[in-house]
Amino acid sequence: MVKKIQILVIGNNENGSSPELEKIAYETGIEVARSGAVLVSGGLGGVMTAACKGAKEGGGITVGIIPQNDASFANKYCDIVIPTGIGLARDFLTALSADGVIIIGGASGTLSEMCAAYMPKRPMIAIKNTGGFADKYSDQYLDHRQNVKIIGVSSPQEAVKTILDKINSK
Amino acid sequence: MVKKIQILVIGNNENGSSPELEKIAYETGIEVARSGAVLVSGGLGGVMTAACKGAKEGGGITVGIIPQNDASFANKYCDIVIPTGIGLARDFLTALSADGVIIIGGASGTLSEMCAAYMPKRPMIAIKNTGGFADKYSDQYLDHRQNVKIIGVSSPQEAVKTILDKINSK
Amino acid sequence: MVKKIQILVIGNNENGSSPELEKIAYETGIEVARSGAVLVSGGLGGVMTAACKGAKEGGGITVGIIPQNDASFANKYCDIVIPTGIGLARDFLTALSADGVIIIGGASGTLSEMCAAYMPKRPMIAIKNTGGFADKYSDQYLDHRQNVKIIGVSSPQEAVKTILDKINSK
Amino acid sequence: MVKKIQILVIGNNENGSSPELEKIAYETGIEVARSGAVLVSGGLGGVMTAACKGAKEGGGITVGIIPQNDASFANKYCDIVIPTGIGLARDFLTALSADGVIIIGGASGTLSEMCAAYMPKRPMIAIKNTGGFADKYSDQYLDHRQNVKIIGVSSPQEAVKTILDKINSK
Numbered sequence: 001m002v003k004k005i006q007i008l009v010i011g012n013n014e015n016g017s018s019p020e021l022e023k024i025a026y027e028t029g030i031e032v033a034r035s036g037a038v039l040v041s042g043g044l045g046g047v048m049t050a051a052c053k054g055a056k057e058g059g060g061i062t063v064g065i066i067p068q069n070d071a072s073f074a075n076k077y078c079d080i081v082i083p084t085g086i087g088l089a090r091d092f093l094t095a096l097s098a099d100g101v102i103i104i105g106g107a108s109g110t111l112s113e114m115c116a117a118y119m120p121k122r123p124m125i126a127i128k129n130t131g132g133f134a135d136k137y138s139d140q141y142l143d144h145r146q147n148v149k150i151i152g153v154s155s156p157q158e159a160v161k162t163i164l165d166k167i168n169s170k
Numbered sequence: 171m172v173k174k175i176q177i178l179v180i181g182n183n184e185n186g187s188s189p190e191l192e193k194i195a196y197e198t199g200i201e202v203a204r205s206g207a208v209l210v211s212g213g214l215g216g217v218m219t220a221a222c223k224g225a226k227e228g229g230g231i232t233v234g235i236i237p238q239n240d241a242s243f244a245n246k247y248c249d250i251v252i253p254t255g256i257g258l259a260r261d262f263l264t265a266l267s268a269d270g271v272i273i274i275g276g277a278s279g280t281l282s283e284m285c286a287a288y289m290p291k292r293p294m295i296a297i298k299n300t301g302g303f304a305d306k307y308s309d310q311y312l313d314h315r316q317n318v319k320i321i322g323v324s325s326p327q328e329a330v331k332t333i334l335d336k337i338n339s340k
Numbered sequence: 341m342v343k344k345i346q347i348l349v350i351g352n353n354e355n356g357s358s359p360e361l362e363k364i365a366y367e368t369g370i371e372v373a374r375s376g377a378v379l380v381s382g383g384l385g386g387v388m389t390a391a392c393k394g395a396k397e398g399g400g401i402t403v404g405i406i407p408q409n410d411a412s413f414a415n416k417y418c419d420i421v422i423p424t425g426i427g428l429a430r431d432f433l434t435a436l437s438a439d440g441v442i443i444i445g446g447a448s449g450t451l452s453e454m455c456a457a458y459m460p461k462r463p464m465i466a467i468k469n470t471g472g473f474a475d476k477y478s479d480q481y482l483d484h485r486q487n488v489k490i491i492g493v494s495s496p497q498e499a500v501k502t503i504l505d506k507i508n509s510k
Numbered sequence: 511m512v513k514k515i516q517i518l519v520i521g522n523n524e525n526g527s528s529p530e531l532e533k534i535a536y537e538t539g540i541e542v543a544r545s546g547a548v549l550v551s552g553g554l555g556g557v558m559t560a561a562c563k564g565a566k567e568g569g570g571i572t573v574g575i576i577p578q579n580d581a582s583f584a585n586k587y588c589d590i591v592i593p594t595g596i597g598l599a600r601d602f603l604t605a606l607s608a609d610g611v612i613i614i615g616g617a618s619g620t621l622s623e624m625c626a627a628y629m630p631k632r633p634m635i636a637i638k639n640t641g642g643f644a645d646k647y648s649d650q651y652l653d654h655r656q657n658v659k660i661i662g663v664s665s666p667q668e669a670v671k672t673i674l675d676k677i678n679s680k
Contacts, residue, residue: 239597255596255597255598255599256595256597257579257595257597
């Protein structure tokens with residue numbers, strides 16, 4: 001078994017991101033890389049680009065799973081690109097590709113990935129004070145089924161440490 | 171152009187439904203059928219089965235878009251079954267197949283369909299006092315982009331009338 | 341159980357079609373409609389449009405499962421449109437939506453639908469002398485597993501009669 | 511731009527494979543790894559497992575894009591697993607993820623990947639004398655549109671050299 005741990009980072013794309021969010025995403029990417037895990041993302045802009053950039057500078061491997069049918073649409077920090085060609089339904093594929101998920105801010109696209117990760121019970125960590133659905137659902141379950149609680153943390157370092165603990169204790 | 175209006179009804183499956191919700195779903199199905207629209211649903215249990223049953227008793231046509239790869243998994247009130255074989259990612263297909271969406275209660279699966287409908291700006295109506303995400307997001311936008319406001323209404327009759335108004339005014 | 345029999349008609353799109361093929365597709369559509377079955381297709385041009393047109397003139401119901409994310413891309417003879425948004429991967433959904441398949445001519449897109457129907461053993465009929473993969477694989481299995489033999493027939497009438505026999509004898 | 515070249519190896523799964531085919535697939539995997547390209551496959555048995563094993567022994571990176579919704583279904587030589595959850599429709603994703611494709615033998619599943627790669631004009635190489643669709647379509651176009659000719663070669667070494675030439679000359 002050679003499979004690496006795969007950590008998905010989700011959050012605002014370029015239409016809802018900010019320098020503050022991207023700094024957090026960048027630091028998260030570095031931490032993921034340093035842990036030896038592969039960074040998986042939706043492969044596009046905003047939080048996704050910043051996380052990939054961090055992971056590359058941290059010496060890691062990055063995978064971008066994109067909606068389009070050609071790798072040229074991915075951000076330039078993806079080592080490996082999966083051009084799904086299935087549009088936004090790829091949100092289910094990023095979720096299923098995650099051993100664990102880290103949420104930074106996030107709008108409706110992020111929320112669809114959270115739902116897609118919640119149903120098959122993938123561990124999820126939200127970085128607090130990043131706004132959007134990370135804050136809205138921090139320390140909560142998405143619904144009455146209580147599949148997995150979305151754990152709120154305070155920093156990229158804590159996020160990566162906590163998600164690895166969750167993954168390794170399964 | 172022979173295309174019929176397609177109204178998607180979403181809400182709790184058999185694991186979160188109740189006789190009260192199913193009565194509302196059933197009446198919604200009847201109203202959709204009486205309007206001449208096609209009722210589209212995820213084709214499985216709970217709210218989906220009740221809505222399909224109502225639509226059939228109202229003399230309408232029902233379409234079930236299911237996760238599995240065989241039509242036998244659909245509820246018995248679907249005239250036409252699309253066995254997608256793509257698992258829960260079919261939530262994006264039910265959303266895209268909707269000219270308009272009616273929400274009754276709903277847990278994380280319903281929320282993923284709401285996200286999938288919100289991104290391409292499909293009109294959405296929530297029936298109030300049905301719990302779940304119908305109540306949580308009634309009269310709200312899902313995010314800062316304000317793509318479409320989810321309009322809260324008080325009855326199946328008002329839901330179908332309002333969604334048809336929205337669809338016809340586009 | 342109200343589900344109708346769903347017959348998929350596949351073949352050349354507008355880039356490989358001809359008046360002769362479209363006449364055969366049109367007649368196939370009429371026969372499908374007269375049998376009471378629903379005509380399913382990929383919802384676009386060439387053989388797909390002609391089959392849908394025939395089914396509508398025969399008084400039937402037509403479903404178009406299209407690659408795009410908006411119903412406006414479907415041909416104008418589709419009563420119900422499933423805008424999958426998953427690109428050409430929708431070929432697997434048309435195949436799974438078929439109780440039986442009728443092949444008229446066909447290029448690489450048709451061949452991918454044939455593969456997608458062959459793997460889950462959907463009955464397939466090819467109308468002979470229509471060229472393309474209908475002729476190439478008439479009266480053959482696609483591979484050594486011999487899942488289903490593609491039965492060659494000589495006319496739209498024989499195609500619909502034969503596919504209904506296959507479906508009803510399952 | 512850090513993206514690596516991604517070479518897809520397709521062919522018989524465990525139900526149609528043989529020691530001879532798997533030896534060829536294994537050697538192909540080694541050559542892909544030595545070239546510095548990432549080996550992409552459908553992540554399951556037969557030719558897929560052998561190619562992944564070769565790539566790992568050659569020091570490369572392997573990606574398995576599988577039909578199921580959990581990484582545990584992949585063969586044990588995949589570094590990175592994309593559990594698509596979309597069933598056999600994942601054949602379109604393996605194809606789109608390829609900068610170039612190498613075909614070894616192959617039954618109907620392989621043929622569906624060939625169609626999926628042909629439509630968006632991905633370069634394809636078939637290793638001759640491996641049976642199945644590799645031999646059937648060696649040095650041919652799949653259809654009248656002549657999108658890409660499937661080039662027949664005689665060895666894994668020639669296959670990897672030729673596909674890299676094709677990819678680099680685009």
